[in-house]
Amino acid sequence: MIRVQAEDFDAGAELAAFASGNGRVGGVCMFLGLVRDYMGDGTEVSAMTLEHYPGMTEKQLAAIETEARRRWPLEDTLIIHRHGRLAAGDRIVLVATASAHRDAAFESCRFLMDWLKTKAPFWKIEHTSAGDRWVEAKEADESQAARWNKA
């Protein structure tokens, strides 16, 4: 399931409800992404705003989810991504995967995050004491996503 929303979500409640009642699930893996309160150079970040491309965001996330299900035997997947203005410490993204065994759950969760970081059309602008600054894409994100290309 994919949810793109401005509202906050309850990570504990999402985890409890995720794949519940499915007796084939032996392992669930969840990643939760939060807003850091500093930039790479140490400048304090009070908040950020996430812009996205409505329509393409959902389309790309659905494609990423389909690819994960093609690669691993998954019982369920969940991607929640927020947009709009978020304060330091706020939840941004939740990715959860459920499978019979832990390897598929761990690996597919990492895969979903790595591909989401480089393919889902979201952009962050950080609000700092030194002004607003668009976050630049990191080379490391590309290389972390690229290592899944071999599979």
Next chain:
Amino acid sequence: MKVLYFAWLRTKAGVGEEEVAPPAEVTTVGALVEWLKGRDPALAEAFADMRLIRVAVNQDYAGLDHCVGTGDEVAFFPPVTGG
């Protein structure tokens, strides 16, 4: 044809989206970029190095040689930074 801009490209373009009617010989993303550059100096500056820009046609990633035409939705944006 609908053209969309996101993040710092939207700021440069001054608009988030616009309806455009390029001449019939504009049949690829690359030709559209050149045409857009010709009608707006700010976009000419933004599109100076297309390696910094990502393109989507009808909400799928596309290269500069991808076909475009009437009714298509073409989006330009910097590399994504979600997650």
